[in-house]
Amino acid sequence: MNFFDRLLLGLYSLSMVILFVVVGLVAAGWTTPLDLLEFALFKQDQRIAVGLVAIVFILISLKFLINSFGTKNEVMHALIKESAMGQVRITVQALENIVKKSVLQVRGIREVQPRIISRPEGIGVFIHVIVAPDLAIPQVSDEIQEKVKENLERIAGVNVHAVKVLVENIATDMKVRDRVN
Known part of the structure:
Protein backbone atom coordinates (compact mmCIF):
# COMPACT_ATOMS: atom_id res chain seq x y z
CA MET A 1 0.00 0.00 0.00
CA ASN A 2 1.53 3.31 -1.04
CA PHE A 3 1.66 6.50 1.04
CA PHE A 4 -1.43 8.06 -0.57
CA ASP A 5 -3.54 4.96 0.10
CA ARG A 6 -2.36 4.80 3.73
CA LEU A 7 -3.15 8.51 4.20
CA LEU A 8 -6.55 8.10 2.57
CA LEU A 9 -7.32 5.05 4.71
CA GLY A 10 -6.29 6.91 7.87
CA LEU A 11 -8.49 9.91 7.10
CA TYR A 12 -11.38 7.66 6.06
CA SER A 13 -11.09 5.61 9.27
CA LEU A 14 -10.98 8.76 11.41
CA SER A 15 -14.07 10.10 9.63
CA MET A 16 -15.90 6.83 10.17
CA VAL A 17 -15.02 6.83 13.89
CA ILE A 18 -16.38 10.38 14.25
CA LEU A 19 -19.52 9.51 12.28
CA PHE A 20 -20.27 6.45 14.38
CA VAL A 21 -19.62 8.28 17.64
CA VAL A 22 -22.20 10.87 16.55
CA VAL A 23 -24.64 8.11 15.50
CA GLY A 24 -24.13 6.46 18.88
CA LEU A 25 -24.81 9.73 20.69
CA VAL A 26 -27.96 10.31 18.63
CA ALA A 27 -29.10 6.78 19.51
CA ALA A 28 -28.53 7.68 23.16
CA GLY A 29 -30.84 10.70 22.85
CA TRP A 30 -28.64 13.63 21.73
CA THR A 31 -30.70 15.64 19.21
CA THR A 32 -28.31 18.43 18.17
CA PRO A 33 -26.80 16.50 15.18
CA LEU A 34 -30.30 15.85 13.84
CA ASP A 35 -31.04 19.55 13.99
CA LEU A 36 -27.78 20.31 12.18
CA LEU A 37 -28.54 17.71 9.50
CA GLU A 38 -32.01 19.13 8.99
CA PHE A 39 -30.51 22.63 8.69
CA ALA A 40 -27.82 21.39 6.26
CA LEU A 41 -30.43 19.85 3.99
CA PHE A 42 -32.79 22.85 4.14
CA LYS A 43 -31.03 25.07 1.55
CA GLN A 44 -30.08 24.05 -1.99
CA ASP A 45 -26.37 25.04 -1.66
CA GLN A 46 -25.98 23.09 1.54
CA ARG A 47 -27.68 20.02 0.05
CA ILE A 48 -25.20 20.09 -2.83
CA ALA A 49 -22.26 20.25 -0.41
CA VAL A 50 -23.62 17.35 1.68
CA GLY A 51 -24.24 15.38 -1.52
CA LEU A 52 -20.66 15.97 -2.73
CA VAL A 53 -19.25 14.82 0.62
CA ALA A 54 -21.42 11.69 0.38
CA ILE A 55 -20.18 11.02 -3.17
CA VAL A 56 -16.54 11.38 -2.06
CA PHE A 57 -17.08 8.87 0.76
CA ILE A 58 -18.82 6.46 -1.61
CA LEU A 59 -15.90 6.69 -4.08
CA ILE A 60 -13.33 6.13 -1.33
CA SER A 61 -15.34 3.14 -0.09
CA LEU A 62 -15.47 1.68 -3.60
CA LYS A 63 -11.70 2.19 -4.03
CA PHE A 64 -10.97 0.25 -0.82
CA LEU A 65 -13.47 -2.44 -1.79
CA ILE A 66 -11.89 -2.90 -5.22
CA ASN A 67 -8.38 -2.90 -3.70
CA SER A 68 -9.41 -5.62 -1.26
CA PHE A 69 -10.16 -7.95 -4.18
CA GLY A 70 -6.94 -7.10 -6.02
CA THR A 71 -4.43 -9.74 -7.06
CA LYS A 72 -1.49 -8.19 -5.25
CA ASN A 73 -1.17 -11.16 -2.89
CA GLU A 74 1.64 -12.71 -4.88
CA VAL A 75 4.83 -13.57 -3.02
CA MET A 76 7.38 -10.78 -3.02
Whole structure:
Protein backbone atom coordinates (compact mmCIF):
# COMPACT_ATOMS: atom_id res chain seq x y z
CA MET A 1 0.00 0.00 0.00
CA ASN A 2 1.53 3.31 -1.04
CA PHE A 3 1.66 6.50 1.04
CA PHE A 4 -1.43 8.06 -0.57
CA ASP A 5 -3.54 4.96 0.10
CA ARG A 6 -2.36 4.80 3.73
CA LEU A 7 -3.15 8.51 4.20
CA LEU A 8 -6.55 8.10 2.57
CA LEU A 9 -7.32 5.05 4.71
CA GLY A 10 -6.29 6.91 7.87
CA LEU A 11 -8.49 9.91 7.10
CA TYR A 12 -11.38 7.66 6.06
CA SER A 13 -11.09 5.61 9.27
CA LEU A 14 -10.98 8.76 11.41
CA SER A 15 -14.07 10.10 9.63
CA MET A 16 -15.90 6.83 10.17
CA VAL A 17 -15.02 6.83 13.89
CA ILE A 18 -16.38 10.38 14.25
CA LEU A 19 -19.52 9.51 12.28
CA PHE A 20 -20.27 6.45 14.38
CA VAL A 21 -19.62 8.28 17.64
CA VAL A 22 -22.20 10.87 16.55
CA VAL A 23 -24.64 8.11 15.50
CA GLY A 24 -24.13 6.46 18.88
CA LEU A 25 -24.81 9.73 20.69
CA VAL A 26 -27.96 10.31 18.63
CA ALA A 27 -29.10 6.78 19.51
CA ALA A 28 -28.53 7.68 23.16
CA GLY A 29 -30.84 10.70 22.85
CA TRP A 30 -28.64 13.63 21.73
CA THR A 31 -30.70 15.64 19.21
CA THR A 32 -28.31 18.43 18.17
CA PRO A 33 -26.80 16.50 15.18
CA LEU A 34 -30.30 15.85 13.84
CA ASP A 35 -31.04 19.55 13.99
CA LEU A 36 -27.78 20.31 12.18
CA LEU A 37 -28.54 17.71 9.50
CA GLU A 38 -32.01 19.13 8.99
CA PHE A 39 -30.51 22.63 8.69
CA ALA A 40 -27.82 21.39 6.26
CA LEU A 41 -30.43 19.85 3.99
CA PHE A 42 -32.79 22.85 4.14
CA LYS A 43 -31.03 25.07 1.55
CA GLN A 44 -30.08 24.05 -1.99
CA ASP A 45 -26.37 25.04 -1.66
CA GLN A 46 -25.98 23.09 1.54
CA ARG A 47 -27.68 20.02 0.05
CA ILE A 48 -25.20 20.09 -2.83
CA ALA A 49 -22.26 20.25 -0.41
CA VAL A 50 -23.62 17.35 1.68
CA GLY A 51 -24.24 15.38 -1.52
CA LEU A 52 -20.66 15.97 -2.73
CA VAL A 53 -19.25 14.82 0.62
CA ALA A 54 -21.42 11.69 0.38
CA ILE A 55 -20.18 11.02 -3.17
CA VAL A 56 -16.54 11.38 -2.06
CA PHE A 57 -17.08 8.87 0.76
CA ILE A 58 -18.82 6.46 -1.61
CA LEU A 59 -15.90 6.69 -4.08
CA ILE A 60 -13.33 6.13 -1.33
CA SER A 61 -15.34 3.14 -0.09
CA LEU A 62 -15.47 1.68 -3.60
CA LYS A 63 -11.70 2.19 -4.03
CA PHE A 64 -10.97 0.25 -0.82
CA LEU A 65 -13.47 -2.44 -1.79
CA ILE A 66 -11.89 -2.90 -5.22
CA ASN A 67 -8.38 -2.90 -3.70
CA SER A 68 -9.41 -5.62 -1.26
CA PHE A 69 -10.16 -7.95 -4.18
CA GLY A 70 -6.94 -7.10 -6.02
CA THR A 71 -4.43 -9.74 -7.06
CA LYS A 72 -1.49 -8.19 -5.25
CA ASN A 73 -1.17 -11.16 -2.89
CA GLU A 74 1.64 -12.71 -4.88
CA VAL A 75 4.83 -13.57 -3.02
CA MET A 76 7.38 -10.78 -3.02
CA HIS A 77 10.43 -11.84 -4.96
CA ALA A 78 13.62 -10.60 -6.53
CA LEU A 79 14.42 -11.35 -10.15
CA ILE A 80 17.71 -13.19 -10.29
CA LYS A 81 18.18 -14.33 -13.86
CA GLU A 82 16.27 -14.24 -17.10
CA SER A 83 17.09 -16.56 -19.98
CA ALA A 84 15.44 -18.02 -23.05
CA MET A 85 14.05 -20.80 -20.84
CA GLY A 86 12.37 -18.37 -18.44
CA GLN A 87 12.99 -16.55 -15.20
CA VAL A 88 14.62 -17.67 -11.98
CA ARG A 89 13.27 -15.94 -8.87
CA ILE A 90 13.96 -16.22 -5.18
CA THR A 91 11.63 -15.07 -2.41
CA VAL A 92 12.53 -12.33 0.01
CA GLN A 93 12.11 -14.83 2.84
CA ALA A 94 14.75 -17.09 1.28
CA LEU A 95 17.13 -14.13 0.98
CA GLU A 96 16.45 -13.18 4.61
CA ASN A 97 17.26 -16.74 5.68
CA ILE A 98 20.60 -16.55 3.85
CA VAL A 99 21.28 -13.27 5.68
CA LYS A 100 20.40 -14.80 9.07
CA LYS A 101 22.65 -17.80 8.44
CA SER A 102 25.49 -15.50 7.39
CA VAL A 103 25.17 -13.18 10.38
CA LEU A 104 24.91 -16.01 12.90
CA GLN A 105 28.30 -17.26 11.67
CA VAL A 106 29.83 -14.17 13.26
CA ARG A 107 31.00 -14.74 16.84
CA GLY A 108 28.92 -13.05 19.54
CA ILE A 109 25.75 -12.31 17.61
CA ARG A 110 22.69 -12.98 19.74
CA GLU A 111 19.72 -12.03 17.54
CA VAL A 112 19.28 -11.08 13.89
CA GLN A 113 16.39 -9.36 12.16
CA PRO A 114 17.06 -8.80 8.45
CA ARG A 115 15.01 -6.81 5.97
CA ILE A 116 15.53 -6.96 2.20
CA ILE A 117 14.69 -4.13 -0.21
CA SER A 118 14.79 -4.88 -3.92
CA ARG A 119 16.09 -2.03 -6.07
CA PRO A 120 17.02 -1.78 -9.77
CA GLU A 121 20.73 -1.50 -8.93
CA GLY A 122 20.62 -4.54 -6.61
CA ILE A 123 19.21 -5.47 -3.25
CA GLY A 124 19.61 -3.49 -0.07
CA VAL A 125 19.98 -5.39 3.18
CA PHE A 126 19.11 -3.83 6.53
CA ILE A 127 20.11 -5.87 9.56
CA HIS A 128 19.20 -5.30 13.22
CA VAL A 129 21.42 -7.26 15.59
CA ILE A 130 21.95 -7.76 19.28
CA VAL A 131 25.58 -8.43 20.13
CA ALA A 132 27.50 -9.77 23.09
CA PRO A 133 28.89 -7.12 25.46
CA ASP A 134 32.57 -7.90 24.91
CA LEU A 135 32.70 -7.34 21.13
CA ALA A 136 34.18 -4.44 19.19
CA ILE A 137 31.18 -3.20 17.27
CA PRO A 138 33.04 -1.68 14.27
CA GLN A 139 34.90 -4.94 13.57
CA VAL A 140 31.77 -7.07 14.04
CA SER A 141 29.78 -4.77 11.74
CA ASP A 142 32.44 -5.01 9.04
CA GLU A 143 32.51 -8.80 9.32
CA ILE A 144 28.71 -8.97 9.10
CA GLN A 145 28.66 -6.78 6.00
CA GLU A 146 31.36 -8.84 4.27
CA LYS A 147 29.77 -12.22 5.07
CA VAL A 148 26.28 -11.14 4.05
CA LYS A 149 27.41 -9.63 0.74
CA GLU A 150 29.62 -12.60 -0.07
CA ASN A 151 26.99 -15.24 0.77
CA LEU A 152 24.12 -13.51 -1.01
CA GLU A 153 26.16 -13.08 -4.16
CA ARG A 154 27.56 -16.63 -4.02
CA ILE A 155 24.43 -18.55 -2.96
CA ALA A 156 21.61 -16.55 -4.54
CA GLY A 157 23.47 -14.82 -7.35
CA VAL A 158 22.03 -11.41 -6.48
CA ASN A 159 23.78 -8.09 -6.80
CA VAL A 160 24.07 -6.59 -3.31
CA HIS A 161 23.89 -2.81 -3.46
CA ALA A 162 24.20 -2.07 0.27
CA VAL A 163 24.40 -3.85 3.62
CA LYS A 164 23.51 -1.67 6.59
CA VAL A 165 23.90 -2.90 10.15
CA LEU A 166 22.14 -1.46 13.18
CA VAL A 167 23.35 -2.68 16.55
CA GLU A 168 20.02 -2.51 18.29
CA ASN A 169 21.22 -3.58 21.71
CA ILE A 170 24.04 -5.10 23.69
CA ALA A 171 23.17 -8.40 25.37
CA THR A 172 23.17 -8.15 29.15
CA ASP A 173 24.02 -11.75 29.97
CA MET A 174 27.67 -12.69 29.91
CA LYS A 175 27.29 -16.08 28.17
CA VAL A 176 28.63 -15.80 24.64
CA ARG A 177 27.58 -18.48 22.22
CA ASP A 178 30.24 -18.81 19.57
CA ARG A 179 28.99 -19.70 16.12
CA VAL A 180 30.84 -22.26 14.06
CA ASN A 181 31.38 -21.58 10.35
